[in-house]
Amino acid sequence: MLKPWIYLLLASGLEAAWTYSLRKLNISALKTAIVENPLFSAAVGVEFGYLMTYLALGGANIYFLSLSMKSIPMTIAIATWTSVSLILIKMCDIFILKNPTNIYEFFFLALIIVGIVGLKYSAPA
Numbered sequence: 001m002l003k004p005w006i007y008l009l010l011a012s013g014l015e016a017a018w019t020y021s022l023r024k025l026n027i028s029a030l031k032t033a034i035v036e037n038p039l040f041s042a043a044v045g046v047e048f049g050y051l052m053t054y055l056a057l058g059g060a061n062i063y064f065l066s067l068s069m070k071s072i073p074m075t076i077a078i079a080t081w082t083s084v085s086l087i088l089i090k091m092c093d094i095f096i097l098k099n100p101t102n103i104y105e106f107f108f109l110a111l112i113i114v115g116i117v118g119l120k121y122s123a124p125a
Contacts, residue, residue, distance in 0.1 A: 004070065007065075008068035011068060020092065075119070
């Protein structure tokens with residue numbers, strides 16, 4: 001019964017990475033690169049790489065989420081997936097992007113964790 005939870009945590013990590021891939025994806029820049037450069041140039045390759053990363057992370061995210069939902073109840077899986085993704089995104093904001101934070105944000109993140117643990121242990125067997 002541990003394998004579906006590993007899939008769910010992996011899906012959450014991929015969701016967080018997919019969210020950050022949106023920051024790099026720029027369809028208009030890809031279109032401009034294709035119009036202004038040869039098809040196999042570095043400029044087109046970089047923009048196309050961002051698009052492929054976005055699509056791969058999104059697809060992998062949904063794939064692992066679907067694997068986990070075969071054994072974990074849907075409400076628990078979606079709530080856990082969403083909240084763990086949110087927590088990972090916030091941690092990346094704080095530690096990688098160095099965005100300012102406050103104690104209230106940590107308090108409400110802790111409430112999310114308490115809610116997920118409560119859902120897990122109050123669900124019928």
